[in-house]
Amino acid sequence: MIDTEAWVLYERSGHIQSALDSDEFRLEKFSFPGPESDELLVEPLFGSWEGNMTHSLQRRPIDICSQRRERRVVIGNGSVLRVLRAGSDVRGIHEGDVGILYGGHVQDEFGYTVLVQGYDAPGTVGVLAKRTKVAARNFLPLPPASNYRLEQWAAFSVRYLTAWSNYRVAIGAYRLQVDAHEDPAPYVLGWGGGSTLAALDLARRAGCRTAMVTGSSERLAELARLGIVGIDRRRFSDIEFDEARYGRDPDYRAAYRQSERAFLDIVGDWTHGRNAAIVFDYIGAPVFRASVKALARQGVLATAGWLMGMQMTVNRAIECIGRHVHVHSHYIRHGDSPAAMDYAAREGWMPQVSEIYSWEEIGRLARDATAGRLRSYFPVYGVNPI
Template structure:
């Protein structure tokens, strides 16, 4: 353990942290460009083979960037995409980014530090950074934007230069240190531990934009919302957001174990897809038949068809989503864990004036609004398991095989669970069980 790490773990002041020398290298989960073709012709693209944990050089800091000591991070599905080199190797993103010149050139390397979530402590701030100082406890947004691009100031997700940190950039969060732009930081909720807070921002803010924002479905009081994969990271936060907005969440899961977890989240209607024969339809007729079956169950439970379908599953569910939402309803989609080519019967869309809304991550204002809800205890983490950085391959494999609930956290510099709480009063008021509804299931 170097002296900077000792200072971090002892709660040293910002002044002390600034005096400590930065290490020349640090531990990080990374991919190698030389491995890009390792899964060619392989059916099981096991991410434990491609993700490596080892020493990497400390990158330089641009004037508008911040160096964060990562206490904890989390696994997102984009880590699986990166580690399987699909749908395209992320090294292509790094090469394109590097061609911009300047500080971007250092992202184009023969290795990529991965990970798009993180909580930690600021240890250095660039000369152009006025908002953040060494010693600040922060959570990291996955969205890196070009502050000089006009579209960024209207909605960062419309900027052509927005990139997902640790996926389309280098120096991600599954490491002891990360370099991020100052505009990627928000204050860490004080009542949460490092590992709890590390698994919130990417998925919760994505769900917020999809459901609450004026850029998404714009749900309102009383809306019935169908949530596919309701115990995944996105889905578990979606359930909470719908409840907070006064809506009625209808969650779909694939097993009784996940159904139990969904009830622990307080979901109004829980549907085990295995019990009613919902699978991946292989024909238009089967899609409609499964949609009718699902619709009957929802109407029996709540008396009407859903206003909104929250769908990040993709090919296996999208046609059913379009069919099952009510006249004038909305299907809001991000990602596609079962495939990107979606098929649906357009008659049910156009003749019933339904909408499809594509959504990607969230802008900083949306993330701040979500982070405020978390900081006030209105939205709880959905942490289910915690791994060490040396076990990151196993953690990613769990997500790759959909064997997890909620979020899977990874301890980076934090030596154990339970650290990082600066507001114990709020934590006690909310209660540990309420903060961790999926840990006991």
């Protein structure tokens, strides 16, 4: 057995929803079986706080302890790792090597993620631990020419790999209907968090005209520095759609319609009446209706997340007439990851990390994340000394 220190999530007791409303998420000793012959014993150096970690603590959309049928779980799957020991069947990876974790613990026959380490894959130990083990195939060495900080690679490991895959499918779907000579610089709109920002930055680098919705002055300034148009969500503050409330509450319905009209007017002004060729909507149900209405004909609605709601109502006739394509993806194919990492190292497509929480501050980080108080698109925490 391997003994370590970890932030441990316990199964839910009673009717308490969030683990942070009790003592069900805490720092303590944790033990796990040693690595198999095709696995690595590793120590995380930096971790990235991901949306699925917040979901785990809130126990929405699933309770992962219940899903995994485990009393105690260590979460976390965005990280830079250092190898401590390689299994006897491992080739080409040695003690001291540094890389990022590919989180797809269970993959389908084509290399796409089914279950995620440190989330819904049973028996896995996430990176909120001083030591953990990973499948050797899921250790992705950093590009040899990388001049970027390890904390940047930690933030890159989930959000940027997810964005790479989602963007490539979305732009590919658009180009099946509209050729580059017909629309050489598509309008691409997004709202969400770090994955949305990464996808928009990738689109901008490919020559697209990009804009992102945010309600934060700090983030509007960050978007301006990146050359992405910032759309201030405070100008349409009642944009979150609740279908049931819309049907029964006339005051809410009027406020929503006013906000939706304001949002669509801003998008129309930005696109000169064309609307967006691609909308990255990583939020979900509350803005789905507005996202669809902001699409141009032949437009693509793309998502790889469901931050606030998973169920949406679609008018199939309108979507068919508009020839809208809906793209749903989940992380990245294992074999596509090295190309994304090489591009990032070569072109500078990397996150800017502005704040790093210490190992002891992870409880505060968890509370900031669940309360929506994070100031950065890329919250990072330290685990072990470099």
